[in-house]
Amino acid sequence: MERTSITSAVKQLRAHAARLDTTTIGDLLKQDPSRAGRHWLRVGPLQANFARQRYDDTALEALFSMAETAGVAEQLRALFDGEPLNRTEARPALHTALRGDLGSAPVAREASQQARAARAQMRAMVERMSGSGITDVVSVGIGGSDLGPRLVVDALAGSSGQRLRVHFLSNVDPAAADAATAALDPARTAVLLVSKSFGTEETLLNGRILQRWLGDDSRLFAITANAERAEAAFAIPRERILPMWDWVGGRYSMWSAVGFPIALALGMDGFEALLAGAAEMDAHVLQAPVRENLAVRHALTAVWNRNGLGLSTHAVIPYAERLRLLPNYLQQLVMESLGKSARSDGRPVAGDTVPVWWGGVGTDTQHSFFQALHQGTQVVPMDFIGVVDTGSAEAENARALLANLLAQAEALANGQADDDLHRSYPGNRPSTMLLLDRLDARSLGALVAMYEHSVFVQGVLWEINPFDQFGVELGKRLAKGLMPALKGEAEAEDPVTRELLARIRR
Numbered sequence: 226m227e228r229t230s231i232t233s234a235v236k237q238l239r240a241h242a243a244r245l246d247t248t249t250i251g252d253l254l255k256q257d258p259s260r261a262g263r264h265w266l267r268v269g270p271l272q273a274n275f276a277r278q279r280y281d282d283t284a285l286e287a288l289f290s291m292a293e294t295a296g297v298a299e300q301l302r303a304l305f306d307g308e309p310l311n312r313t314e315a316r317p318a319l320h321t322a323l324r325g326d327l328g329s330a331p332v333a334r335e336a337s338q339q340a341r342a343a344r345a346q347m348r349a350m351v352e353r354m355s356g357s358g359i360t361d362v363v364s365v366g367i368g369g370s371d372l373g374p375r376l377v378v379d380a381l382a383g384s385s386g387q388r389l390r391v392h393f394l395s396n397v398d399p400a401a402a403d404a405a406t407a408a409l410d411p412a413r414t415a416v417l418l419v420s421k422s423f424g425t426e427e428t429l430l431n432g433r434i435l436q437r438w439l440g441d442d443s444r445l446f447a448i449t450a451n452a453e454r455a456e457a458a459f460a461i462p463r464e465r466i467l468p469m470w471d472w473v474g475g476r477y478s479m480w481s482a483v484g485f486p487i488a489l490a491l492g493m494d495g496f497e498a499l500l501a502g503a504a505e506m507d508a509h510v511l512q513a514p515v516r517e518n519l520a521v522r523h524a525l526t527a528v529w530n531r532n533g534l535g536l537s538t539h540a541v542i543p544y545a546e547r548l549r550l551l552p553n554y555l556q557q558l559v560m561e562s563l564g565k566s567a568r569s570d571g572r573p574v575a576g577d578t579v580p581v582w583w584g585g586v587g588t589d590t591q592h593s594f595f596q597a598l599h600q601g602t603q604v605v606p607m608d609f610i611g612v613v614d615t616g617s618a619e620a621e622n623a624r625a626l627l628a629n630l631l632a633q634a635e636a637l638a639n640g641q642a643d644d645d646l647h648r649s650y651p652g653n654r655p656s657t658m659l660l661l662d663r664l665d666a667r668s669l670g671a672l673v674a675m676y677e678h679s680v681f682v683q684g685v686l687w688e689i690n691p692f693d694q695f696g697v698e699l700g701k702r703l704a705k706g707l708m709p710a711l712k713g714e715a716e717a718e719d720p721v722t723r724e725l726l727a728r729i730r731r
């Protein structure tokens with residue numbers, strides 16, 4: 226989209242928001258009795274209701290035409306086809322090729338082919354490891370090499386007649402390595418070093434600790450796009466290395482061999498069900514017109530709340546204990562992808578980009594930060610996520626969970642007036658309701674893929690590259706430079722850091 230048109234689209238959204246300033250969610254529902262029933266979209270096991278967003282049909286039309294002007298449908302096609310949309314790094318982002326073959330260009334077909342071959346390798350390794358007396362696996366990785374597998378294993382391992390017990394180690398704090406290994410027997414444990422670059426300090430340092438602890442390199446594995454480094458630094462032979470590629474971004478990589486811990490915990494069939502759920506969402510997102518497209522609608526809603534209403538944070542609240550790690554996962558996916566101030570072409574962005582994403586699990590968070598959501602001065606738009614059939618025999622608890630989910634969304638939207646301001650609920654706080662039929666590999670795959678595509682579409686609308694993350698580099702470089710100073714072999718340049726170091730050393 227031309228800079229002028231994104232600027233004017235943002236201006237238009239603000240004008241619609243101003244026009245709707247005194248119209249509440251309650252008013253919108255009253256004005257249009259069909260609203261609650263009209264704002265549903267369903268894709269496979271996932272359905273979403275947007276009726277409690279603060280746009281009316283006219284504002285929604287402006288959002289749809291913003292998507293059309295930005296060429297969202299064409300950009301999605303370009304994504305699947307492996308065009309080098311990651312322009313700052315001159316490469317494609319082909320995570321969709323890890324779970325299907327909807328890309329029609331040779332580069333995308335080649336990627337799907339490589340992904341299939343890697344899955345065959347994974348299947349063989351899962352079988353070998355499952356029958357080898359190994360009981361536990363420690364997956365060492367951080368960021369995109371940790372959060373996705375950690376989320377899925379935490380969500381699904383318990384319910385799938387778990388094979389190997391999988392544990393995760395990410396933080397460079399030595400206490401994390403202690404905690405990860407405390408209850409394990411090294412003789413019955415395998416260690417996976419998961420790092421796309423094989424250059425990440427935390428993973429390399431923790432990898433050393435775990436290699437020593439293991440005492441037997443035959444149960445040390447690597448998942449990486451840099452096999453040479455894994456071989457050189459840890460002497461891991463090729464047959465124990467699973468591949469990764471530079472056309473997969475770290476935070477989009479759990480569908481690749483980075484998902485090996487998932488396959489070990491759920492079995493390869495479970496892992497493939499996750500991919501199938503994501504592939505179902507891919508097909509929908511690629512083919513559905515803008516007005517019926519779940520990820521596009523989710524993205525437009527995010528842009529409305531950010532640029533139209535000017536809301537600076539966004540909360541995601543799964544009412545499912547097994548999705549307790551989803552907010553952490555989404556923080557990386559959304560904020561590392563969209564936390565940018567430069568457009569793809571290097572010029573400054575036209576308006577605000579990503580809000581701060583945060584959240585936690587319901588019902589717990591009702592008893593911690595929901596007070597601020599109901600009565601605080603800042604309005605926080607939310608994604609509520611519920612599971613219709615929990616599959617639990619504890620029907621009373623399952624009903625209470627759903628009742629709380631429904632009640633909170635209602636209370637936030639409708640509020641309740643009271644003469645006493647302390648007891649008054651302002652309401653008019655927007656939320657989207659996302660419902661999974663049940664929580665299994667397929668529905669979780671679909672949900673995560675929906676978020677990935679929503680992030681991509683937001684990137685298109687804001688004209689930013691969601692696939693780089695240069696913002697994380699400066700701090701890493703400075704930390705490296707401070708290692709000698711911490712050993713007392715050098716001084717820090719920054720006066721405050723120097724003073725801090727002096728006190729640390731004392």
Ligand SMILES: O=P(O)(O)OC[C@H]1O[C@H](O)[C@H](O)[C@@H](O)[C@@H]1O
Binds near residue numbers: 368425697
């Ligand atoms: O997989 P690795 O190369 O070890 O990278 C792990 C993580 O570290 C980096 O700092 C990036 O911010 C993340 O996007 C990445 O997922």
